[in-house]
Amino acid sequence: MAGRMKSLLPRWSSRVFSVELDGAPFYFAIQEKHRGEEAPRVFRKLQTHDRCYTLLVCSRDRIKTARFYGELKDKLLRELPPECGLSPMSSFLPNVRDSLIKGYFLKDASEGSSPVERLLSDLTQHEPVFVCSYSKNDDGQQWTQHLWSHGESQVMETAKKYYVVPSETPEYHPSTLNMINSDVFYSLDEACEVLKKCGDIIPEAMSVLELLPSRVEARNKPDFPVIVIEGLDATGKTTLTESLRETLGASLLRSPPQCLSPWRARFDQEPPLIRRAFYALGNYITAEQIGQEGKKTPVIVDRFWHSTAAYAIATAVSGPVCNLPGEGSEVYCWPSDLLQPSLVVLLTLDPEERKRRLRSRGQGETNEEQELDHNQLFRLRVEEAYRRISGPACVSVDASPSADQVLQQVLLLIRGKCHL
Ligand SMILES: Nc1ncnc2c1ncn2[C@@H]1O[C@H](COP(=O)(O)OP(=O)(O)OP(=O)(O)O)[C@@H](O)[C@H]1O
Numbered sequence: 001m002a003g004r005m006k007s008l009l010p011r012w013s014s015r016v017f018s019v020e021l022d023g024a025p026f027y028f029a030i031q032e033k034h035r036g037e038e039a040p041r042v043f044r045k046l047q048t049h050d051r052c053y054t055l056l057v058c059s060r061d062r063i064k065t066a067r068f069y070g071e072l073k074d075k076l077l078r079e080l081p082p083e084c085g086l087s088p089m090s091s092f093l094p095n096v097r098d099s100l101i102k103g104y105f106l107k108d109a110s111e112g113s114s115p116v117e118r119l120l121s122d123l124t125q126h127e128p129v130f131v132c133s134y135s136k137n138d139d140g141q142q143w144t145q146h147l148w149s150h151g152e153s154q155v156m157e158t159a160k161k162y163y164v165v166p167s168e169t170p171e172y173h174p175s176t177l178n179m180i181n182s183d184v185f186y187s188l189d190e191a192c193e194v195l196k197k198c199g200d201i202i203p204e205a206m207s208v209l210e211l212l213p214s215r216v217e218a219r220n221k222p223d224f225p226v227i228v229i230e231g232l233d234a235t236g237k238t239t240l241t242e243s244l245r246e247t248l249g250a251s252l253l254r255s256p257p258q259c260l261s262p263w264r265a266r267f268d269q270e271p272p273l274i275r276r277a278f279y280a281l282g283n284y285i286t287a288e289q290i291g292q293e294g295k296k297t298p299v300i301v302d303r304f305w306h307s308t309a310a311y312a313i314a315t316a317v318s319g320p321v322c323n324l325p326g327e328g329s330e331v332y333c334w335p336s337d338l339l340q341p342s343l344v345v346l347l348t349l350d351p352e353e354r355k356r357r358l359r360s361r362g363q364g365e366t367n368e369e370q371e372l373d374h375n376q377l378f379r380l381r382v383e384e385a386y387r388r389i390s391g392p393a394c395v396s397v398d399a400s401p402s403a404d405q406v407l408q409q410v411l412l413l414i415r416g417k418c419h420l
Pocket residue numbers: 231232233234235236237238239240357358360361399400401402403404406
């Protein structure tokens with residue numbers, strides 16, 4: 001059992017742990033010998049009788065892992081006593097790609113006996129979750145970490161204990177380590193693979209796969225220009241794309257395409273791995289439609305790959321814009337098998353004016369759109385991610401003038417770039 005655990009949690013003793021409390025990350029590491037370091041800040045915040053645990057969700061099946069991570073939170077919130085606090089946490093090998101394992105930090109502030117250990121030991125026996133408990137040494141200063149293993153019928157602590165020590169803020173935000181082909185997909189095959197693996201638990205995935213084009217069709221360059229309009233919700237994409245269609249006698253398409261509408265709400269409930277694969281595939285279906293329409297007329301597209309990647313990147317990372325993968329990172333590169341538009345326009349708008357337009361439209365918002373409203377940092381991350389995507393990069397246009405002025409501005413850009 002210990003061997004199996006080790007291979008699922010590679011290089012245990014080299015791992016760094018990150019706990020997110022009140023939106024700020026606290027990093028700690030583990031080591032076999034104590035060298036006089038003080039306890040990490042997250043442990044110094046604990047009260048004398050607090051007990052704490054880390055739960056890491058990890059299995060060889062990444063679909064199962066991604067789904068169980070969300071389910072675990074619901075289960076814990078439902079079953080834990082009210083004295084317990086839950087925070088997101090992760091464990092990773094600094095700068096090592098795909099090494100991130102996500103989980104939760106659990107603080108149990110209940111005095112006396114608590115059902116928490118029973119609940120956690122049940123979890124370790126039946127679910128893909130690894131639990132560590134922490135205890136204070138006799139000197140009352142140092143804390144040690146104990147990884148639980150499960151025997152035939154009972155959960156026990158593995159013999160090895162590690163001292164917890166503070167760790168530096170890593171060079172790359174931990175969430176960026178697993179982004180490629182988990183949050184953002186760079187090929188039709190990678191996104192397809194995720195949906196294929198979900199087929200038995202999400203039957204709708206098979207219906208989506210049936211609509212997919214061949215790899216060649218998603219890349220074919222059409223004869224006429226292809227102009228993509230991007231921007232946050234209510235920046236005026238619908239208004240502008242419809243005017244462009246009329247003015248240029250163009251075809252108007254969108255991503256995700258109409259044919260995916262019946263399944264969109266279903267995939268919006270899924271964890272990022274599955275949800276983002278669905279939107280990625282939407283772009284390939286739209287690309288095939290662009291190829292067809294672009295033989296006859298110019299094509300205007302309402303959202304495309306910039307939206308898929310920018311929202312995915314901005315959601316995977318928390319905190320300020322500096323936590324995003326650096327400018328020029330491969331994360332921002334266009335998928336090599338996806339049709340490249342002739343021009344991508346990003347509509348930008350002052351947040352207050354955007355809110356005013358949202359209110360005057362009076363429609364419901366998706367969870368992600370509500371998040372944009374409530375969370376200024378998220379909005380800044382989405383906008384910055386849009387700007388960093390290359391191949392093609394987007395051209396920003398101020399969307400605050402009247403609808404007609406915005407249209408004229410974009411027509412100028414199109415005529416300059418696409419010779420229409
Ligand atoms: N240039 C403009 N000046 C003032 N109001 C505008 C302008 N462009 C659009 N609007 C209004 O703002 C609201 C949002 O516009 P629109 O629906 O075109 O945005 P959108 O980007 O397509 O939104 P979503 O992505 O949420 O569908 C609408 O009520 C629209 O009439």
